[in-house]
Amino acid sequence: MEGEDGFDPTLLKKKKKKKTTFDLDAALGLDDAGKKEDPKDEASAVSTAAEVDDNLDLESFGKKKKKKKKPFNLDELEGALPDGADDATAAAAEDPEEEEINLDMDFTMAKKKKKSKKKDLDELFADKVDDDKSEDKENVEDNSSSWAGSDRDYTYDELLKRVFEIILDKNPDMAAGRKPKFVMRPPQVLRVGTKKTSFANFMDIAKTLHRLPKHLLDFLLAELGTSGSMDGNQQLIIKGRFQPKQIENVLRRYIKEYVTCHTCRSPETILQKDTRLFFLQCESCGSRCSVASIKSGFQAVTGKRAAIRAKTT
């Protein structure tokens, strides 16, 4: 365990030190849920375009609200938001110590989340939505009072806030409906011998995602940069040593790219092949967009060169 996942801990540590300038998360594609929290506070310092597509819409709306609210009662806000949400405020407040503490909290959360998959993410979103709502209640009072008497122009932010307020009021289940509704079983990944890894419930996962096993297989192998195949009792044997967590990261990336709708993020989608390109058709919003083809790209020679030479000649 310690040996293989040397990646993540170092990654987290690095980020703690130099988190201001570089948006590594965006680069890494935001694999796990814990990281999903971070870009928000980075985004407040560095506004990157990449960050936009990764956060759910709801989140970014929430952020906007929070940011605006901060000037009036910062302390209360920090008290009110125990989870990752207050990173955003802390970062904006430019209080290094505070930031450090919050980050720590965030990482512990990330660790917790990694164990159980999407479900925790959902809860988190739910929490956040609730927080937003409770804040909004206060906000409305502030705003309505500030607008009501005077006939000054509304600012854009105020109007925006009001619109989302109304939307949330009118259909309260929308916030709940937005959440990705995957309850996926964690991948069962076992070592076979010393050099191979078996992915036991591969078929189940492909089935729950409603994707062809072959497509998922192609993606996994291309992404992991190895070879592998299905064995007799429907499990996937991958060459190389992999931890469940690593496979989970890759699966998460697969879901983000090939399962959830890019527009509305609902998982009810169909993947169809049309003139060599894969298209993702959404069942709930009807959008249709092309998705990246699976390419394994450049593969360096890792085996014995002599063996390769012997094979070709």
Place this chain on the structure above:
Amino acid sequence: MSIQNLNTRDPFADAIKGNDDDIQDGLVHIRIQQRNGRKTLTTVQGLSAEYDLKKIVRSCKKEFACNGTVIEHPEYGEVLQLQGDQRENICQWLTKVGLAKPDQLKVHGF
């Protein structure tokens, strides 16, 4: 003083200027491959051919304290290859140096 709207404007001016001050066109793929034991290999594919990859790899090697090389591939062009898991290092370095924007970097692997 001239009226701004009546000025003739060259619609291609931006495009011409954009070409040289902008950095990359395509995505830069950063991959990891497992070798024997706990050894790994990082490949960087998609850096523009205008750059001298040999110089890039030279400074990368110094920066990350690892070995590395440039590999010529018939399909993918020149590919950087570095020893060990340098994915985050190379991401940070490429953005710091300004060879690629963070949203152009695509990190593969686990």
